[in-house]
Amino acid sequence: MIRIAVQSKGRLADDTMYLLDEADIKINAKRRTLLVQSSNFPLEVLYLRDDDIPQSVSTGVADLGIVGENEYVERGGKAEIVKRLGFSKCRLSLAIPKALEYNGLEWFNGKKIATSYPVILHEFLEKNNIKAEIHVITGSVEISPGIGLADAIFDIVSSGSTLVSNNLKEVEVVMKSEALLIANKSLSDEKRTILNQMLFRFEAVMNAVDKKYVRMNAPKASLRAIIEVLPGLKSPTIIPLADDDWCSIHTVLDEKRFWEIIGKLKELGAQGILVTPIEKMIL
Structure with missing residues (x-):
């Protein structure tokens, strides 16, 4: 256990x-x-x-x-x-009130920064020779500038919507998480x-994340060109069909380039393209 x-x-x-x-x-x-x-x-x-x-x-x-x-x-x-x-990707960033002008890290000299991550912030400030006061707070760090508790914040940012709703802007990404x-x-x-x-x-x-299993019929005359377009794990699977001039091609595509590649396959004569999601993929 x-x-x-x-x-x-x-x-x-x-x-x-x-x-x-x-x-x-x-x-x-x-x-x-x-x-x-x-x-x-x-x-x-x-x-x-x-x-x-x-x-x-x-x-x-x-x-x-x-x-x-x-x-x-x-x-x-x-x-x-x-x-x-x-x-669960996010980033730890420094943010300041949206209305203020930002001219680089020197802006934080002499400022008070509210955060729940004092260790990471201290190391970053020390590395960049910035002298600022760190105010440790738990909970809603983003409200600190609005109530006069701090000049800036150092906190987790995901979509950035929380910053926008508190009239803050992200000015420095310290680390990705x-x-x-x-x-x-x-x-x-x-x-x-x-x-x-x-x-x-x-x-x-x-x-298997963001991967699609793709099957299609294609003319053999275009086979070499189609294989060059496909970025599969290794080489695609080629299966003969009853029509000697055609074959079936099976491969795996990344969703990020899916539509770009599908468009090229259509141009090369691929037909009957069938796309299915992949639950698990063992390499």
Whole structure:
């Protein structure tokens, strides 16, 4: 049995539970007790505040944790980073009132900055020789300039809508963050084995993100040109058809370039293009 600490609520919590579910690790979401055991995998989930997860893993209270990189760095990062998970992306940024003119980092000299991330902010200011006062606050950091508590803020930014609603503008991105899978550095061989089994499932889920399985019929005369257009994992699968002048082509496309590539395939004579989502992909 291995124990994983996850955030008890919020976007990262939702993304984490979605990953576990897609990896077929069943957790009873209705039982929101502190500790819940999976019904089909040797895993138990420990629900914690996000800022408690790094320490719980580094001290061995939990074997694993899924936590935002921002919290991992702020709390000292003493656990092992096993994998970057690619979801719950955000950034830690400096923001000032929208009406003020910004002329570079020197603007912050002598200013008071409100934040929930004093360690990361202090390191950044020191590195850039900026002398500013750090005002530590929990909760709604973004309201600080509006009520005269600080001149600027240093906080998480995702869509930026919270800044806009508080008449703030983002002026410096200090670090980018995403969800991390972290582990205690003293895991037993048995727990490492379970971790590797879980990683195998996670990677199969993550490999399928934004991927489409595409099948099409195409004239053999255009086959070489079509293959050059396709950016598949390796070479596409080519299947002969009853008509000797045609073949069926199967491949995987990334959704980011999907429409661009489909347009080129149509120009080269591809027909009957069938697109289906991919749930898991094992490389």
